[in-house]
Amino acid sequence: MSSEAEFDAFYAATAKRLVATVYAMTGDLAEAEDAVQEAYARAWQRWGRLTKEGDPLPWVRTVASRLAISTWRRTRNRLRAQLRHGPAPDLPGLSGDRVALVTALRKLNADQRRVVVLHHLLDLSVEDVARETGSSNGAVRTRLSRARKLLGVQLASMDTSDEGVTTHG
DSSP: OOOHHHHHHHHHHHHHHHHHHHHHHHSSSHHHHHHHHHHHHHHHTTHHHHHHOOSSHHHHHHHHHHHHHHHHHHTHHHHHHHTOOOOOOTTOOOOOHHHHHHHHHHTHHHHHHHHIIIIIIIIHHHHHHHHHHHHOOOHHHHHHHHHHHHHHHHHHHHHHHHEEEEEOO
């Protein structure tokens, strides 16, 4: 198989899930799509080296998440201004559970959010998450534990407020 065909097959098999992963990390679908496309463009430029080193997916995922975070940092002031005018409306077609999960994930710090997404949404082992994030297994376990507690509190409070709305409405 040629390098181009191999890359095309890799892209077709991984792009959709990678967009979902970066979206879960950032909470912004457009930003996630842009970061993922740029990461694949960069992967293509290094395709020979990446495939020689093994599985290129962790590299592409790391680049995409770093690009998304970098974009977020550059646009932080713009987002703060938008937040002063209230939250963005929910995207049509998303279930209430997904909106609640993304909202709860946004309240985690970036390191916690990343390990939760990699471990729970992508089913990577703690060892794989540690390798991909450059952290120790213990650090990943600690972040996962703290993130689970925070998510539990966030999701429980959302359930409580949803029940209150239903009861009074």
